[in-house]
Amino acid sequence: MAKQTILICDWCPEDTHAVVTLALTNGHVTRGAPTLDLCGKHSREMHKAFVARKRTRYSDEGRAKLSAIMKERQGTRWAPIWGEREKAAMTVMRELKTDVHIKSIMKALRLKHNVAGATMRHLKRKGLVKMGKYSTGCLARYELT
Numbered sequence: 001m002a003k004q005t006i007l008i009c010d011w012c013p014e015d016t017h018a019v020v021t022l023a024l025t026n027g028h029v030t031r032g033a034p035t036l037d038l039c040g041k042h043s044r045e046m047h048k049a050f051v052a053r054k055r056t057r058y059s060d061e062g063r064a065k066l067s068a069i070m071k072e073r074q075g076t077r078w079a080p081i082w083g084e085r086e087k088a089a090m091t092v093m094r095e096l097k098t099d100v101h102i103k104s105i106m107k108a109l110r111l112k113h114n115v116a117g118a119t120m121r122h123l124k125r126k127g128l129v130k131m132g133k134y135s136t137g138c139l140a141r142y143e144l145t
């Protein structure tokens with residue numbers, strides 16, 4: 001009698017006959033691709049994994065409500081820190097008055113460059129203005145209005 005190979009489901013704890021062999025390929029290389037021998041039940045389970053997930057869609061109203069909540073949360077979380085930083089930066093600005101480079105603020109408040117950049121953006125909303133035509137990028141100088 002010829003030797004027969006019976007495929008057993010890879011996922012079943014007990015020995016169940018496999019009905020399919022699935023291979024994970026990228027469409028080009030099939031040799032050495034991982035394969036799974038699965039029974040009917042587990043094959044269906046596997047196919048479920050390929051169904052796209054439903055996305056949660058919010059209405060414009062719902063999105064506005066969510067963003068308001070997020071904004072408030074962010075505000076309450078960072079408000080004290082920004083308040084302190086703003087006060088300190090404004091003190092420096094008032095001392096130097098004009099032609100203030102970001103480096104002077106960084107030095108005075110002991111800020112790293114990323115935080116300093118965010119601080120300058122924050123201060124711009126509070127009335128800090130760039131000076132002159134060539135005041136861009138690393139050359140940017142600021143003054144209070």
Ligand SMILES: [Zn+2]
Pocket residue numbers: 009010011012016038039040041042
């Ligand atoms: Zn199974």
